[in-house]
Amino acid sequence: MSSDTAIFDGLTPPQRDAVDHFEGPLLVLAGPGSGKTRVITRRIARLVERGVHPRNILAITFTNKAAREMQERVDTLLPSSRVWVSTFHRFCASLLRRRAHLIGLESNFAIFDKSDQLQIVKQVLGDLSLDEVRISPAKIAARMSRIKNDLVDPESFKRSMDEHVGEPFDMVVSQVYPRYQEALLQSNAVDFDDLLLHMVRLLGDNPDLREEFDQRFKFVLVDEYQDTNAAQYAIVRMLAVNQPNLCVTGDPDQSIYGWRGAHIDNILNFERDFPAAKLIRLEHNFRSTKQILASADRLIGHNRLRKAKSLITDNEEGCPVRLLRAPTSHQEAEGIARIIQRTCEQGDGRPSDFAIFYRVNSMSRELELALTRHRVAFQVAAGAAFYDRSEIKDLLAYLRLIENPSDALAFARIVNKPARGLGAATINRLQKWAALQGLSLFEAARQIVNTKNVRKTKIKKSKASRSKPVDDEDELAEDENLDADLSFDPSEFAAEPTADEIAQKISAAAKFKLKIFVNLIEGFSLASAGSVSGLLKTIVDKTFYSKHYLSGQTEQDFERRANVAELISAAAQYDEVAGDERTLSGFLETTSLVSDTDTVDPQAGKVTLMTLHAAKGLEFPTVFIVGLEHGLIPHERAIKSDDPKQLEEERRLLFVGMTRAMKVLYLTTAQVRDERGTPRSTISSSFLRECDFESLELTATGLVSRVDEPHEATDRLAELKKRLAQAPNRPMLTTGAALLNGSQEAAELPQCFAVGMQVRHPRYGVGTVVDVNGFAKRRTVTVQFADERTESFSVAHCPLQPIGMR
C-alpha cells in the first residue's frame, strides 16, 4: 500500500518506533528540530491505518497555529478523515458549551479576555472599597490566574488564608477571587483559566461523563507536554484512566512557561504516573548546523536541574554563531536591518528567511523602525493586539451582547457608543435597579422601559414629604458601608432607596432612549443577517458607528476604517470556514482565543519579529536574537527572584531561541540601550560566557569588522548624555536647515519652539519659552506665563501657538 510507505518514509529508527507504537502510554522526549510534529502526525495516520476511528483520536497542541498546521498535515495524510486537533482551551470551550448547564452557565457563555478581567477586578476592588490601598488590579488578576491554574477554588483559597494568615496581598486576593467568580457567573462568562478549571470540575464531579469522554477519546496525543499546568495535567489524566493510550511529546529543555503555572515535573514524572510507559528519545537534529547546535548545547549544559541529553546532527558544520556588538540599541537595530537588506539585495536570501527574536515586546519598535527605513518587509507576531483596538472591541461588544445579553461588560461598553444620551447617571441607576431585581443590565433595561413614571407634581410631593428622613437614612447607610463589611443585611436594605424609587429617578426621556437601544440590539440577529460578516456590516450601518467614529480624515481615522474592514473580512473568513455551523459564539471564540503567533504567515515573504516565547516550534534559516544583556536575557525579574529555577528557565528560553536557527545565528548586544526613554549602559549577559561564538563589532558606518578580543563596555553613556545635554541649546527654529542637515528629530516635529519665543496657550494666555527638552515625541517645552507661573508641555500634544520672537 502506498500509504504504508508514506507513513514510514524517511524516518529514523526511533521516529519509526514512536509512529508505530500502538496502545499504552508513550513518552517521546524530543529535542529541538528532531521532527516531532512529523512523528505525531504520522502516528495519527498510523493509528487510523490500524483501524482506529478518527473520532476516537484527540490531538492537543498549545497554539492554534500548531493545531492548524497539524490538522493540515493530518488531512494530507488522511484526506477526509476528521481527527480532532485543538488547543486545550478550544477543546474545553467546545465541550463545555454542550454541557454548560452542568457548571451553572448557559451554552452561549462569553469568554472574557484580559481587559475584561481587569475591568471586573477593578469593579470588585471598588465594591470592597479597597481602592485606596493602591493595589494593582493587574497583579491581582495575575495571582488569581496562577491560583486557578493550580486548581485552587475560591473557597479553599480563602480557607487556607484563614488557617495560616497569608501575606496581606493574598488576603486581598482571597477577598476578590470569590466575588470575581460571581461576577463572571452573572455575566454568563468565563475567563481563559476557567475554561480549564470548569472542565476539570465537570470531569471530576460527573464520573459518568468522565468515563464517556475517556471512552470517546481512546487515543490522546499531547504536544509540548513540558508546558502543561496543573489543570491541563488533571484533564489529560482524567481522559486516560480506562484507556491509557496517552502519547505525550515534549522537551524539558524547552519548558518556558513556568511563570504561568506550567509544571516541568509533569513530563519528568510521566514514567512514574504511568509505569507501563514506553520511552522514546529523539535526539537527532535535522534543523541546525553543527556549530549552532554545539553552542546551544553548551549553553543548556549549564542547567543543573536537568536530565542530560545529547544533540546530534549530520548537517554541515556551518559558520560560527556570531555576536554583534553595537554601541547603541539604535545602531543594533540599524545594523540588523542593513544586514538583512544587503543579503536580500545580493540575492543570498529573501526576507522570509530571517527572524528577529527579543525578550520583551517593547523591543520590537526600534527594529520595526529600522526595517522600515531600509524598506524591508516585516511582520510582527502580535495578532492579539488587533483585538485590543477600541473600535474592534466596540464592534465585538455588539456581537457579544447580541449573543449573550447577560454580558454586563459588553452592555456597559456600547450602551452609549455611539453617544445616545445614556450617560453615567442613567447607567448608574440602571445598575442599581438591576442589582435589586437580580437582573442582568440588558434585561433590566428591557423591563424598566415599561415602568411608568409618575407625574412630576406627584414626585415633588412625595419627595417633599419624605425628603429629610430619607436623606438622613441614606447618609447613615453610606457611613456604615464605609467600614462595615459587605454582608447583605435585608434591614440595611430598607434604608436604601427601593427599586421603585430608583426606577422613578430614571427620567422618561432616558427610558425612551434605553428603549431605542434595546430595540436596536433586539433587532440584530445572526439569523436575520445570515452571516457574521453581514451582521457586523448591519451593526456598523444601523448604529451609525462609522459616522461617529470612522469618518475623520486623520491618519488614525484611516487606520480605524482599515481595522473595521479587517474585522469584517475576518468574520467573512469565519463564515466561509464554518459554513452552516456558524454561530456568534463560534466567531467570538476565534477572536478571544487568538494568540500572537497565530498571525505569522510563513508565506508572507517578510522578516518575522517576535518574542522568544512565541518562537517556540518555529524555524528560520537566519535568526537574530537581540539584547543579550544582563537584566534582559536573563530578565531582571528572574535575577531578582534569586531562584535558580527561574534563572534556568531564562537559559532554556535562550536555548529555544538559538535552536530555531537553521544556518546562521546572530546574537546581538548594545552597549547603551534606551530604557524607559533614558539611555542606560548595559552589562553583557552572563549566558554569553556559556556558549561559543565569534565576536564582531557593528560600527557606526554599519560595517561589520572583526574584533580581536571582546572588550568591556566603554563609557559611551557619558558621551551620549553629554550630547543630549548640549542638544537643547541648539535653536530649533529652522526646520529647513534641519532638513538639510539630515537631522530627523527636528524634521519630524509638528512645531518648533526656541527659548525666547512668545507663545499663546488657550488657558494660561501669553508666555515666553524658557526651556526646551527631549527629542521627538518626548520633546517638552517649558513656558513662563505672564503671571509668573511656569508650565511644561509635551510638544506633540500641547495647544501652544507660537506668536513670534521677543
Place this chain on the structure above:
DNA sequence: ACAGATTAGTTTTTT
C-alpha cells in the same frame, strides 16, 4: 454630556 487636555499608572514572557 462631551471633547480635548492633562495626569497617573504601568510592562516579561501568553492560552
Place this chain on the structure above:
DNA sequence: ACTAATCTGT
C-alpha cells in the same frame, strides 16, 4: 512610552 482615567471648559 502608551493607554486609561480624570479633569475642565463648553
